Ligand SMILES: Nc1ncnc2c1ncn2[C@@H]1O[C@H](COP(=O)(O)OP(=O)(O)OP(=O)(O)O)[C@@H](O)[C@H]1O
């Protein structure tokens with residue numbers, strides 16, 4: 001990533017961070033200051049940067065986003081967000097434009113040994129744990145967006161599970177964007193103690209269709225034998241910019257399973273780095289990007305096997321209609337000594353129109369000799385024989401196409417273990433494919 | 441089963457069609473009246489499935505000559521989906537698998553589309569479920585197939601049963617069943633044939649493409665046609681099928697060539 005002193009765009013974004021009141025926690029102030037320093041030194045990447053080769057951020061740099069005004073979080077009521085709730089999740093943390101909204105959250109009935117709170121509340125008990133992990137896994141030294149987020153670090157979601165605690169129902173972390181031309185910095189830290197289990201639904205939605213920037217950071221730590229399921233839904237406005245950095249660290253025999261669905265945003269970028277830090281840990285990563293119009297959705301994943309006996313499986317699917325552009329870069333890294341790694345990665349892509357395109361780049365880097373690694377990528381169109389079969393039963397062309405498009409995505413969606421989300425995504429996908437088909 | 445006065449459902453005249461530029465159908469003539477059962481037999485590669493797919497509107501085949509009328513209207517003016525709604529049903533020789541599309545959701549969509557086109561009542565998921573289970577009983581089918589993806593991982597015989605189930609739901613005017621009997625075990629053949637017979641009425645007709653006389657014991661044809669090299673070269677009654685079973689096709693082809701040479 002290129003470096004320049006005081007890049008004007010970054011400078012403008014940083015304007016609000018300087019006025020932030022200091023935290024009573026000195027380590028937090030320190031991390032913010034370090035991040036601010038890095039943000040000042042870094043610049044917004046261009047397509048000349050290898051990691052951003054297919055994703056041109058210049059539309060983002062043309063917009064001038066203001067730091068969020070506090071008002072949004074205060075005016076919303078539960079009835080405004082009814083349609084976004086997930087019935088299976090009894091526990092809910094809501095952030096509006098990056099700010100905690102206690103009145104919209106539901107925090108009763110936490111299992112003993114579990115915390116699910118905003119930082120201010122959560123740090124009362126969990127500060128030591130947070131100090132150990134917060135801003136330690138998503139590096140900001142050479143990542144301008146992580147640096148920006150961290151320099152704004154003020155509030156976020158803290159989820160901790162003590163040893164052996166099992167939270168049976170999913171917890172819902174809902175980020176709502178209400179302000180146009182605003183930049184928000186959602187933040188999440190999840191620490192699953194050894195043998196604990198939970199499911200996090202990280203959900204980005206919008207109540208408006210304007211342009212804004214969501215710059216999110218999420219860090220997830222799984223101690224030995226912990227199991228975390230991470231459902232991530234990106235449903236931003238179609239004019240929004242969504243940039244997210246997520247880092248996951250797995251200790252011995254931990255299992256991390258992720259289902260990331262990207263539907264919204266004009267330009268979105270999701271970096272997911274999973275590091276296998278302990279022997280025998282396992283990662284299962286599903287991704288689906290469903291885009292149309294002029295959307296761009298970029299997913300970069302890294303499955304980093306640093307210890308022996310690791311297992312990773314990944315299925316990433318993109319469905320692109322209109323003139324949309326999907327990008328997938330999936331790196332599998334097998335370090336020296338990570339023997340008996342078993343990794344399988346698939347990238348499958350469906351193009352719904354001649355103008356849509358996809359850049360997919362699975363990458364294997366293997367430095368151990370006794371490993372099993374398979375990967376593959378396909379790009380295709382709707383199958384003509386399947387289409388004819390459906391039409392021969394009376395289904396109109398558009399409906400038949402939608403059904404097949406849905407079926408392609410269903411493989412990912414159906415694996416999400418939350419029925420109400422599956423149903424909602426089914427509807428969204430059918431609607432979105434319908435609108436995606438109309439000539440623009 | 442019917443007299444010459446029954447209504448003509450399908451009238452095919454000199455139909456020619458190509459696929460990837462190769463002529464496969466070279467002038468087919470066929471008239472199907474309401475209430476009739478026609479069997480089309482013939483060697484592998486003679487064009488039987490091509491004929492069936494051209495009638496159903498498969499986009500890979502281009503019609504290069506002739507005309508087809510279905511209930512008095514120009515069949516080729518209709519898109520594949522419109523033909524289905526008008527009452528044409530193709531039971532595929534090789535039904536495609538569609539992973540991710542639920543069999544029951546698909547069949548309900550198809551059912552409601554066709555019902556809607558006929559000005560008949562559409563069913564909600566619960567009502568449809570009852571309805572389809574009734575039809576499945578008729579075909580001795582396990583309701584478990586409703587929850588699976590369309591034909592996905594079905595055995596050969598299960599796929600064929602699923603085709604007939606769709607036929608039972610859509611109640612077509614003209615059912616073209618392409619080798620529905622192949623892949624069925626002896627009991628399944630009886631069940632499926634019973635299902636087809638159950639659906640027959642004086643108003644509809646069935647065209648059976650088959651290689652075996654056995655199916656015709658259960659669904660007795662009014663006419664048996666022999667197709668060879670893209671043409672129907674002989675037409676007879678149900679006894680022709682028995683004769684073909686013992687004598688094969690060569691004699692029919694020879695006979696046809698002799699007549700052709702004489703003209
Ligand atoms: N899509 C296609 N591309 C190329 N050739 C084709 C295509 N479809 C059909 N054909 C050719 O057309 C000819 C007729 O095929 P068709 O499937 O109609 O035969 P059939 O009579 O149904 O045979 P069978 O009894 O084996 O089912 C064959 O030679 C076949 O290879």
Ligand SMILES: [Mg+2]
Nearest residue numbers: 488489490533
């Ligand atoms: Mg055939």
